[in-house]
């Protein structure tokens with residue numbers, strides 16, 4: 001069976017700017033893939049190409065084996081939220097969904113089901129201009145799910161959500177994946193997808209710089225070991241002589257050994273009768289990994 005999403009050698013040029021450069025990745029059914037990169041990395045451009053909103057300069061982007069523009073039942077195949085969804089401000093949430101539903105031959109009963117699912121039943125009658133960002137995001141998700149698609153493409157769905165909203169979104173996406181749907185979710189904040197995604201695709205300046213499962217990514221970028229105490233200078237010298245990567249920690253006199261675990265550093269300490277006051281694993285956040293990979297922390301690329 002075709003992959004839910006398959007991007008192969010995709011490129012998109014805007015004038016002099018190569019926004020997406022020979023990008024390849026795929027998403028299987030039942031998986032959530034975090035599509036990550038700093039602002040301007042090319043995420044939205046990739047998603048727009050995937051959804052047939054712009055023509056690629058080169059390569060292909062297909063959904064269940066077909067370019068979006070060739071899908072016989074687009075609404076029943078893929079649901080998307082780009083730009084947080086677009087709403088007529090004077091229309092109620094329910095009417096917004098009903099209008100979309102009618103355009104794709106979906107029943108009003110399905111609209112009610114979705115309002116319930118995204119917890120907007122109470123507010124369905126209110127005009128969307130009074131909706132909070134979280135409510136808008138949920139309305140966008142409901143719209144994406146109208147045709148009961150097996151593939152979902154979401155551009156920064158956690159943007160502007162509070163921690164409670166992010167947790168809701170995480171559980172919601174997990175439930176969709178557990179039903180066998182494929183979910184591609186972009187973000188420039190790794191923490192947002194850290195507990196949601198199965199796999200991550202990290203892009204920077206239009207190019208893929210890393211693709212892996214989330215546990216593998218975290219294991220490969222474990223933070224190492226921090227050591228403090230009166231003899232850390234000597235310890236650092238010994239470790240460096242042993243080929244370890246040692247750096248000074250943030251100005252408190254301690255050192256961080258990024259490629260040795262606590263036992264390895266402990267053996268060196270014991271063998272050389274070094275006095276220390278502290279030895280602890282460094283918990284590297286996904287932000288640190290992101291920084292290491294892209295040299296940015298979510299600012300402009």
Ligand SMILES: Nc1ncnc2c1ncn2[C@@H]1O[C@H](COP(=O)(O)OP(=O)(O)OP(=O)(O)O)[C@@H](O)[C@H]1O
Pocket residue numbers: 014017018019037038039040041042043044045046188
């Ligand atoms: N229509 C366009 N015309 C010219 N340049 C564009 C156009 N769309 C995007 N770009 C440029 O392409 C690059 C990638 O933009 P894109 O919006 O895909 O990045 P992104 O990763 O989604 O970032 P963000 O999170 O800020 O939206 C940026 O440098 C952007 O300025």
